[in-house]
Amino acid sequence: MSGLHNDAPGMLPVLSKGKHRNARKGACFMEFASYLAGERWSDHPSCTHPLLAAVARLVNDAISDEHRPRLAPLVPMVIGVDSDDPRMDVAITLRVAATALPVASAERQRVLAVAILSAERILDDLDHRPAGTLTDRSREALDRVPVAAQWARDFAEGEQTTLKGFQRYAAPTAVRCAVEGVANACVSDPDALLHQLLELTIADCSDLVEPRGHPDPARWADACRLTGTVSV
Known part of the structure:
Protein backbone atom coordinates (compact mmCIF):
# COMPACT_ATOMS: atom_id res chain seq x y z
CA MET A 1 0.00 0.00 0.00
CA SER A 83 2.04 16.59 -16.36
CA ASP A 84 1.48 19.15 -19.10
CA ASP A 85 2.75 16.59 -21.61
CA PRO A 86 -0.21 15.69 -23.87
CA ARG A 87 1.17 12.16 -24.04
CA MET A 88 -0.50 11.61 -20.68
CA ASP A 89 -3.93 12.36 -22.18
CA VAL A 90 -3.07 9.96 -25.00
CA ALA A 91 -1.88 7.24 -22.62
CA ILE A 92 -5.04 7.46 -20.53
CA THR A 93 -7.30 7.36 -23.57
CA LEU A 94 -5.52 4.41 -25.15
CA ARG A 95 -5.53 2.39 -21.94
CA VAL A 96 -9.19 2.89 -21.02
CA ALA A 97 -10.40 2.42 -24.58
CA ALA A 98 -8.37 -0.75 -25.16
CA THR A 99 -9.55 -2.20 -21.85
CA ALA A 100 -13.23 -1.52 -22.44
CA LEU A 101 -13.42 -2.12 -26.19
CA PRO A 102 -13.78 -5.94 -26.14
CA VAL A 103 -16.60 -5.95 -23.56
CA ALA A 104 -18.53 -2.76 -24.31
CA SER A 105 -21.80 -2.61 -26.22
CA ALA A 106 -21.67 -2.22 -30.01
CA GLU A 107 -22.54 1.47 -29.82
CA ARG A 108 -19.82 2.17 -27.27
CA GLN A 109 -17.33 0.08 -29.25
CA ARG A 110 -17.67 2.54 -32.12
CA VAL A 111 -16.94 5.50 -29.84
CA LEU A 112 -13.96 3.75 -28.27
CA ALA A 113 -12.54 2.63 -31.61
CA VAL A 114 -12.70 6.21 -32.90
CA ALA A 115 -11.00 7.36 -29.69
CA ILE A 116 -8.14 4.92 -30.24
CA LEU A 117 -7.60 6.12 -33.81
CA SER A 118 -7.74 9.76 -32.67
CA ALA A 119 -5.24 9.17 -29.87
CA GLU A 120 -2.88 7.38 -32.23
CA ARG A 121 -3.09 10.30 -34.67
CA ILE A 122 -2.09 12.68 -31.88
CA LEU A 123 0.82 10.39 -31.08
CA ASP A 124 1.83 10.44 -34.76
CA ASP A 125 2.22 14.21 -34.51
CA LEU A 126 3.89 14.25 -31.09
CA ASP A 127 6.42 11.53 -31.87
CA HIS A 128 6.82 12.30 -35.59
CA ARG A 129 5.65 8.83 -36.56
CA PRO A 130 4.36 7.88 -40.01
CA ALA A 131 0.65 8.65 -40.35
CA GLY A 132 -1.54 5.70 -39.45
CA THR A 133 0.92 4.08 -37.07
CA LEU A 134 -0.69 1.98 -34.33
CA THR A 135 0.81 0.73 -31.10
CA ASP A 136 0.63 -3.02 -30.58
CA ARG A 137 -2.03 -2.65 -27.87
CA SER A 138 -4.24 -0.53 -30.11
CA ARG A 139 -3.87 -2.90 -33.03
CA GLU A 140 -4.75 -5.90 -30.88
CA ALA A 141 -7.76 -4.13 -29.37
CA LEU A 142 -9.12 -3.10 -32.77
CA ASP A 143 -8.52 -6.56 -34.20
CA ARG A 144 -10.85 -7.98 -31.54
CA VAL A 145 -13.76 -5.85 -32.79
CA PRO A 146 -13.36 -5.78 -36.60
CA VAL A 147 -16.83 -4.39 -37.34
CA ALA A 148 -16.45 -1.45 -34.95
CA ALA A 149 -12.87 -0.91 -36.10
CA GLN A 150 -13.88 -0.65 -39.75
CA TRP A 151 -16.75 1.69 -38.85
CA ALA A 152 -14.29 3.89 -36.95
CA ARG A 153 -11.82 3.95 -39.85
CA ASP A 154 -14.57 4.96 -42.26
CA PHE A 155 -15.81 7.61 -39.84
CA ALA A 156 -12.35 9.03 -39.19
CA GLU A 157 -11.28 9.10 -42.83
CA GLY A 158 -10.64 12.67 -43.85
CA GLU A 159 -11.31 13.97 -40.34
CA GLN A 160 -8.71 16.20 -38.71
CA THR A 161 -7.74 15.53 -35.11
CA THR A 162 -6.42 18.57 -33.26
CA LEU A 163 -4.70 18.32 -29.91
CA LYS A 164 -7.04 20.90 -28.39
CA GLY A 165 -10.13 19.08 -29.60
CA PHE A 166 -8.75 15.75 -28.46
CA GLN A 167 -8.01 16.96 -24.94
CA ARG A 168 -11.25 18.90 -24.56
CA TYR A 169 -13.72 16.48 -26.13
CA ALA A 170 -12.43 13.15 -27.43
CA ALA A 171 -10.40 12.06 -24.41
CA PRO A 172 -13.03 12.86 -21.73
CA THR A 173 -15.72 11.22 -23.86
CA ALA A 174 -13.59 8.09 -24.24
CA VAL A 175 -12.98 7.92 -20.50
CA ARG A 176 -16.67 8.20 -19.67
CA CYS A 177 -17.66 5.73 -22.38
CA ALA A 178 -15.02 3.21 -21.30
CA VAL A 179 -15.99 3.19 -17.63
CA GLU A 180 -19.71 3.01 -18.44
CA GLY A 181 -18.99 0.28 -20.97
CA VAL A 182 -17.19 -1.88 -18.44
CA ALA A 183 -19.70 -1.20 -15.67
CA ASN A 184 -22.58 -2.32 -17.90
CA ALA A 185 -20.76 -5.15 -19.67
CA CYS A 186 -22.05 -8.71 -19.64
CA VAL A 187 -18.97 -10.08 -17.87
CA SER A 188 -18.67 -12.24 -14.78
CA ASP A 189 -16.89 -9.63 -12.64
CA PRO A 190 -17.20 -6.02 -13.86
CA ASP A 191 -15.80 -4.77 -10.53
CA ALA A 192 -12.52 -6.58 -11.13
CA LEU A 193 -12.26 -5.15 -14.63
CA LEU A 194 -13.02 -1.62 -13.40
CA HIS A 195 -10.34 -2.01 -10.74
CA GLN A 196 -7.87 -3.25 -13.35
CA LEU A 197 -8.74 -0.38 -15.69
CA LEU A 198 -7.94 2.19 -13.01
CA GLU A 199 -4.82 0.42 -11.76
CA LEU A 200 -3.32 0.03 -15.25
CA THR A 201 -4.17 3.61 -16.17
CA ILE A 202 -2.39 4.88 -13.06
CA ALA A 203 0.63 2.73 -13.93
CA ASP A 204 0.77 4.08 -17.49
CA CYS A 205 0.63 7.66 -16.23
CA SER A 206 3.24 7.02 -13.55
CA ASP A 207 5.66 5.94 -16.26
CA LEU A 208 5.49 9.48 -17.68
CA VAL A 209 6.37 11.41 -14.51
Missing part, protein backbone atom coordinates in the same frame (compact mmCIF):
# COMPACT_ATOMS: atom_id res chain seq x y z
CA SER A 2 2.79 2.38 -0.95
CA GLY A 3 4.26 2.32 2.54
CA LEU A 4 1.01 3.32 4.21
CA HIS A 5 -0.62 1.25 6.90
CA ASN A 6 -3.93 1.42 8.70
CA ASP A 7 -4.31 1.14 12.45
CA ALA A 8 -5.69 -2.38 12.09
CA PRO A 9 -4.33 -4.95 9.62
CA GLY A 10 -6.78 -5.80 6.88
CA MET A 11 -8.72 -2.56 7.37
CA LEU A 12 -9.29 -0.02 4.61
CA PRO A 13 -10.99 3.39 4.60
CA VAL A 14 -14.62 3.59 3.61
CA LEU A 15 -14.94 5.15 0.16
CA SER A 16 -18.33 6.44 -0.96
CA LYS A 17 -20.01 7.42 -4.21
CA GLY A 18 -20.32 11.04 -5.21
CA LYS A 19 -19.07 14.33 -3.83
CA HIS A 20 -18.93 15.10 -0.10
CA ARG A 21 -18.62 18.30 1.92
CA ASN A 22 -16.06 16.80 4.30
CA ALA A 23 -14.66 13.45 5.40
CA ARG A 24 -17.33 12.94 8.05
CA LYS A 25 -19.93 13.07 5.28
CA GLY A 26 -18.00 10.49 3.28
CA ALA A 27 -15.05 10.40 0.91
CA CYS A 28 -14.68 9.39 -2.70
CA PHE A 29 -11.39 8.22 -4.21
CA MET A 30 -10.17 11.67 -5.23
CA GLU A 31 -11.38 13.39 -2.05
CA PHE A 32 -9.30 10.91 -0.10
CA ALA A 33 -6.37 11.75 -2.39
CA SER A 34 -6.80 15.48 -1.73
CA TYR A 35 -6.59 14.86 2.01
CA LEU A 36 -3.51 12.64 1.74
CA ALA A 37 -1.83 15.26 -0.45
CA GLY A 38 -2.46 17.97 2.14
CA GLU A 39 -4.72 19.93 -0.18
CA ARG A 40 -8.09 21.53 0.40
CA TRP A 41 -10.83 18.87 0.52
CA SER A 42 -11.94 18.37 -3.07
CA ASP A 43 -12.73 15.71 -5.65
CA HIS A 44 -10.76 17.80 -8.17
CA PRO A 45 -7.39 18.22 -6.40
CA SER A 46 -4.42 19.72 -8.20
CA CYS A 47 -2.16 16.80 -7.24
CA THR A 48 -3.48 14.56 -10.04
CA HIS A 49 -3.80 14.96 -13.80
CA PRO A 50 -7.41 16.04 -14.52
CA LEU A 51 -8.14 13.20 -16.94
CA LEU A 52 -6.68 10.58 -14.60
CA ALA A 53 -8.75 12.07 -11.77
CA ALA A 54 -11.82 11.76 -13.99
CA VAL A 55 -11.10 8.06 -14.49
CA ALA A 56 -10.79 7.62 -10.72
CA ARG A 57 -14.05 9.46 -9.98
CA LEU A 58 -15.97 7.49 -12.59
CA VAL A 59 -14.61 4.13 -11.44
CA ASN A 60 -15.27 5.09 -7.81
CA ASP A 61 -18.93 5.76 -8.62
CA ALA A 62 -19.44 2.83 -11.01
CA ILE A 63 -17.93 0.09 -8.87
CA SER A 64 -20.01 -1.75 -6.28
CA ASP A 65 -20.16 -0.66 -2.64
CA GLU A 66 -18.64 -4.00 -1.67
CA HIS A 67 -15.59 -3.62 -3.90
CA ARG A 68 -15.03 0.14 -3.56
CA PRO A 69 -12.84 -0.04 -0.40
CA ARG A 70 -10.40 -2.21 -2.35
CA LEU A 71 -9.60 0.81 -4.50
CA ALA A 72 -8.13 2.61 -1.48
CA PRO A 73 -4.57 1.24 -1.84
CA LEU A 74 -4.47 2.91 -5.26
CA VAL A 75 -5.22 6.37 -3.86
CA PRO A 76 -1.62 7.27 -2.87
CA MET A 77 -0.47 6.23 -6.33
CA VAL A 78 -2.29 9.13 -8.05
CA ILE A 79 -0.74 11.82 -5.86
CA GLY A 80 1.82 13.80 -7.83
CA VAL A 81 0.89 12.12 -11.10
CA ASP A 82 0.41 15.17 -13.28
CA GLU A 210 9.30 11.63 -12.12
CA PRO A 211 9.27 9.31 -9.10
CA ARG A 212 7.58 10.88 -6.09
CA GLY A 213 7.62 10.36 -2.34
CA HIS A 214 4.83 8.68 -0.42
CA PRO A 215 2.23 10.66 1.54
CA ASP A 216 2.61 10.93 5.29
CA PRO A 217 1.35 7.67 6.87
CA ALA A 218 -0.10 9.74 9.71
CA ARG A 219 -2.47 11.45 7.27
CA TRP A 220 -3.62 8.04 6.03
CA ALA A 221 -4.42 7.03 9.60
CA ASP A 222 -6.19 10.34 10.26
CA ALA A 223 -8.26 10.01 7.10
CA CYS A 224 -9.24 6.46 8.02
CA ARG A 225 -10.43 7.65 11.41
CA LEU A 226 -12.54 10.34 9.75
CA THR A 227 -14.12 8.13 7.09
CA GLY A 228 -14.29 4.95 9.11
CA THR A 229 -12.76 1.64 8.11
CA VAL A 230 -13.94 -1.62 6.67
CA SER A 231 -12.44 -5.09 6.79
CA VAL A 232 -11.79 -6.78 3.44
Whole structure:
Protein backbone atom coordinates (compact mmCIF):
# COMPACT_ATOMS: atom_id res chain seq x y z
CA MET A 1 0.00 0.00 0.00
CA SER A 2 2.79 2.38 -0.95
CA GLY A 3 4.26 2.32 2.54
CA LEU A 4 1.01 3.32 4.21
CA HIS A 5 -0.62 1.25 6.90
CA ASN A 6 -3.93 1.42 8.70
CA ASP A 7 -4.31 1.14 12.45
CA ALA A 8 -5.69 -2.38 12.09
CA PRO A 9 -4.33 -4.95 9.62
CA GLY A 10 -6.78 -5.80 6.88
CA MET A 11 -8.72 -2.56 7.37
CA LEU A 12 -9.29 -0.02 4.61
CA PRO A 13 -10.99 3.39 4.60
CA VAL A 14 -14.62 3.59 3.61
CA LEU A 15 -14.94 5.15 0.16
CA SER A 16 -18.33 6.44 -0.96
CA LYS A 17 -20.01 7.42 -4.21
CA GLY A 18 -20.32 11.04 -5.21
CA LYS A 19 -19.07 14.33 -3.83
CA HIS A 20 -18.93 15.10 -0.10
CA ARG A 21 -18.62 18.30 1.92
CA ASN A 22 -16.06 16.80 4.30
CA ALA A 23 -14.66 13.45 5.40
CA ARG A 24 -17.33 12.94 8.05
CA LYS A 25 -19.93 13.07 5.28
CA GLY A 26 -18.00 10.49 3.28
CA ALA A 27 -15.05 10.40 0.91
CA CYS A 28 -14.68 9.39 -2.70
CA PHE A 29 -11.39 8.22 -4.21
CA MET A 30 -10.17 11.67 -5.23
CA GLU A 31 -11.38 13.39 -2.05
CA PHE A 32 -9.30 10.91 -0.10
CA ALA A 33 -6.37 11.75 -2.39
CA SER A 34 -6.80 15.48 -1.73
CA TYR A 35 -6.59 14.86 2.01
CA LEU A 36 -3.51 12.64 1.74
CA ALA A 37 -1.83 15.26 -0.45
CA GLY A 38 -2.46 17.97 2.14
CA GLU A 39 -4.72 19.93 -0.18
CA ARG A 40 -8.09 21.53 0.40
CA TRP A 41 -10.83 18.87 0.52
CA SER A 42 -11.94 18.37 -3.07
CA ASP A 43 -12.73 15.71 -5.65
CA HIS A 44 -10.76 17.80 -8.17
CA PRO A 45 -7.39 18.22 -6.40
CA SER A 46 -4.42 19.72 -8.20
CA CYS A 47 -2.16 16.80 -7.24
CA THR A 48 -3.48 14.56 -10.04
CA HIS A 49 -3.80 14.96 -13.80
CA PRO A 50 -7.41 16.04 -14.52
CA LEU A 51 -8.14 13.20 -16.94
CA LEU A 52 -6.68 10.58 -14.60
CA ALA A 53 -8.75 12.07 -11.77
CA ALA A 54 -11.82 11.76 -13.99
CA VAL A 55 -11.10 8.06 -14.49
CA ALA A 56 -10.79 7.62 -10.72
CA ARG A 57 -14.05 9.46 -9.98
CA LEU A 58 -15.97 7.49 -12.59
CA VAL A 59 -14.61 4.13 -11.44
CA ASN A 60 -15.27 5.09 -7.81
CA ASP A 61 -18.93 5.76 -8.62
CA ALA A 62 -19.44 2.83 -11.01
CA ILE A 63 -17.93 0.09 -8.87
CA SER A 64 -20.01 -1.75 -6.28
CA ASP A 65 -20.16 -0.66 -2.64
CA GLU A 66 -18.64 -4.00 -1.67
CA HIS A 67 -15.59 -3.62 -3.90
CA ARG A 68 -15.03 0.14 -3.56
CA PRO A 69 -12.84 -0.04 -0.40
CA ARG A 70 -10.40 -2.21 -2.35
CA LEU A 71 -9.60 0.81 -4.50
CA ALA A 72 -8.13 2.61 -1.48
CA PRO A 73 -4.57 1.24 -1.84
CA LEU A 74 -4.47 2.91 -5.26
CA VAL A 75 -5.22 6.37 -3.86
CA PRO A 76 -1.62 7.27 -2.87
CA MET A 77 -0.47 6.23 -6.33
CA VAL A 78 -2.29 9.13 -8.05
CA ILE A 79 -0.74 11.82 -5.86
CA GLY A 80 1.82 13.80 -7.83
CA VAL A 81 0.89 12.12 -11.10
CA ASP A 82 0.41 15.17 -13.28
CA SER A 83 2.04 16.59 -16.36
CA ASP A 84 1.48 19.15 -19.10
CA ASP A 85 2.75 16.59 -21.61
CA PRO A 86 -0.21 15.69 -23.87
CA ARG A 87 1.17 12.16 -24.04
CA MET A 88 -0.50 11.61 -20.68
CA ASP A 89 -3.93 12.36 -22.18
CA VAL A 90 -3.07 9.96 -25.00
CA ALA A 91 -1.88 7.24 -22.62
CA ILE A 92 -5.04 7.46 -20.53
CA THR A 93 -7.30 7.36 -23.57
CA LEU A 94 -5.52 4.41 -25.15
CA ARG A 95 -5.53 2.39 -21.94
CA VAL A 96 -9.19 2.89 -21.02
CA ALA A 97 -10.40 2.42 -24.58
CA ALA A 98 -8.37 -0.75 -25.16
CA THR A 99 -9.55 -2.20 -21.85
CA ALA A 100 -13.23 -1.52 -22.44
CA LEU A 101 -13.42 -2.12 -26.19
CA PRO A 102 -13.78 -5.94 -26.14
CA VAL A 103 -16.60 -5.95 -23.56
CA ALA A 104 -18.53 -2.76 -24.31
CA SER A 105 -21.80 -2.61 -26.22
CA ALA A 106 -21.67 -2.22 -30.01
CA GLU A 107 -22.54 1.47 -29.82
CA ARG A 108 -19.82 2.17 -27.27
CA GLN A 109 -17.33 0.08 -29.25
CA ARG A 110 -17.67 2.54 -32.12
CA VAL A 111 -16.94 5.50 -29.84
CA LEU A 112 -13.96 3.75 -28.27
CA ALA A 113 -12.54 2.63 -31.61
CA VAL A 114 -12.70 6.21 -32.90
CA ALA A 115 -11.00 7.36 -29.69
CA ILE A 116 -8.14 4.92 -30.24
CA LEU A 117 -7.60 6.12 -33.81
CA SER A 118 -7.74 9.76 -32.67
CA ALA A 119 -5.24 9.17 -29.87
CA GLU A 120 -2.88 7.38 -32.23
CA ARG A 121 -3.09 10.30 -34.67
CA ILE A 122 -2.09 12.68 -31.88
CA LEU A 123 0.82 10.39 -31.08
CA ASP A 124 1.83 10.44 -34.76
CA ASP A 125 2.22 14.21 -34.51
CA LEU A 126 3.89 14.25 -31.09
CA ASP A 127 6.42 11.53 -31.87
CA HIS A 128 6.82 12.30 -35.59
CA ARG A 129 5.65 8.83 -36.56
CA PRO A 130 4.36 7.88 -40.01
CA ALA A 131 0.65 8.65 -40.35
CA GLY A 132 -1.54 5.70 -39.45
CA THR A 133 0.92 4.08 -37.07
CA LEU A 134 -0.69 1.98 -34.33
CA THR A 135 0.81 0.73 -31.10
CA ASP A 136 0.63 -3.02 -30.58
CA ARG A 137 -2.03 -2.65 -27.87
CA SER A 138 -4.24 -0.53 -30.11
CA ARG A 139 -3.87 -2.90 -33.03
CA GLU A 140 -4.75 -5.90 -30.88
CA ALA A 141 -7.76 -4.13 -29.37
CA LEU A 142 -9.12 -3.10 -32.77
CA ASP A 143 -8.52 -6.56 -34.20
CA ARG A 144 -10.85 -7.98 -31.54
CA VAL A 145 -13.76 -5.85 -32.79
CA PRO A 146 -13.36 -5.78 -36.60
CA VAL A 147 -16.83 -4.39 -37.34
CA ALA A 148 -16.45 -1.45 -34.95
CA ALA A 149 -12.87 -0.91 -36.10
CA GLN A 150 -13.88 -0.65 -39.75
CA TRP A 151 -16.75 1.69 -38.85
CA ALA A 152 -14.29 3.89 -36.95
CA ARG A 153 -11.82 3.95 -39.85
CA ASP A 154 -14.57 4.96 -42.26
CA PHE A 155 -15.81 7.61 -39.84
CA ALA A 156 -12.35 9.03 -39.19
CA GLU A 157 -11.28 9.10 -42.83
CA GLY A 158 -10.64 12.67 -43.85
CA GLU A 159 -11.31 13.97 -40.34
CA GLN A 160 -8.71 16.20 -38.71
CA THR A 161 -7.74 15.53 -35.11
CA THR A 162 -6.42 18.57 -33.26
CA LEU A 163 -4.70 18.32 -29.91
CA LYS A 164 -7.04 20.90 -28.39
CA GLY A 165 -10.13 19.08 -29.60
CA PHE A 166 -8.75 15.75 -28.46
CA GLN A 167 -8.01 16.96 -24.94
CA ARG A 168 -11.25 18.90 -24.56
CA TYR A 169 -13.72 16.48 -26.13
CA ALA A 170 -12.43 13.15 -27.43
CA ALA A 171 -10.40 12.06 -24.41
CA PRO A 172 -13.03 12.86 -21.73
CA THR A 173 -15.72 11.22 -23.86
CA ALA A 174 -13.59 8.09 -24.24
CA VAL A 175 -12.98 7.92 -20.50
CA ARG A 176 -16.67 8.20 -19.67
CA CYS A 177 -17.66 5.73 -22.38
CA ALA A 178 -15.02 3.21 -21.30
CA VAL A 179 -15.99 3.19 -17.63
CA GLU A 180 -19.71 3.01 -18.44
CA GLY A 181 -18.99 0.28 -20.97
CA VAL A 182 -17.19 -1.88 -18.44
CA ALA A 183 -19.70 -1.20 -15.67
CA ASN A 184 -22.58 -2.32 -17.90
CA ALA A 185 -20.76 -5.15 -19.67
CA CYS A 186 -22.05 -8.71 -19.64
CA VAL A 187 -18.97 -10.08 -17.87
CA SER A 188 -18.67 -12.24 -14.78
CA ASP A 189 -16.89 -9.63 -12.64
CA PRO A 190 -17.20 -6.02 -13.86
CA ASP A 191 -15.80 -4.77 -10.53
CA ALA A 192 -12.52 -6.58 -11.13
CA LEU A 193 -12.26 -5.15 -14.63
CA LEU A 194 -13.02 -1.62 -13.40
CA HIS A 195 -10.34 -2.01 -10.74
CA GLN A 196 -7.87 -3.25 -13.35
CA LEU A 197 -8.74 -0.38 -15.69
CA LEU A 198 -7.94 2.19 -13.01
CA GLU A 199 -4.82 0.42 -11.76
CA LEU A 200 -3.32 0.03 -15.25
CA THR A 201 -4.17 3.61 -16.17
CA ILE A 202 -2.39 4.88 -13.06
CA ALA A 203 0.63 2.73 -13.93
CA ASP A 204 0.77 4.08 -17.49
CA CYS A 205 0.63 7.66 -16.23
CA SER A 206 3.24 7.02 -13.55
CA ASP A 207 5.66 5.94 -16.26
CA LEU A 208 5.49 9.48 -17.68
CA VAL A 209 6.37 11.41 -14.51
CA GLU A 210 9.30 11.63 -12.12
CA PRO A 211 9.27 9.31 -9.10
CA ARG A 212 7.58 10.88 -6.09
CA GLY A 213 7.62 10.36 -2.34
CA HIS A 214 4.83 8.68 -0.42
CA PRO A 215 2.23 10.66 1.54
CA ASP A 216 2.61 10.93 5.29
CA PRO A 217 1.35 7.67 6.87
CA ALA A 218 -0.10 9.74 9.71
CA ARG A 219 -2.47 11.45 7.27
CA TRP A 220 -3.62 8.04 6.03
CA ALA A 221 -4.42 7.03 9.60
CA ASP A 222 -6.19 10.34 10.26
CA ALA A 223 -8.26 10.01 7.10
CA CYS A 224 -9.24 6.46 8.02
CA ARG A 225 -10.43 7.65 11.41
CA LEU A 226 -12.54 10.34 9.75
CA THR A 227 -14.12 8.13 7.09
CA GLY A 228 -14.29 4.95 9.11
CA THR A 229 -12.76 1.64 8.11
CA VAL A 230 -13.94 -1.62 6.67
CA SER A 231 -12.44 -5.09 6.79
CA VAL A 232 -11.79 -6.78 3.44
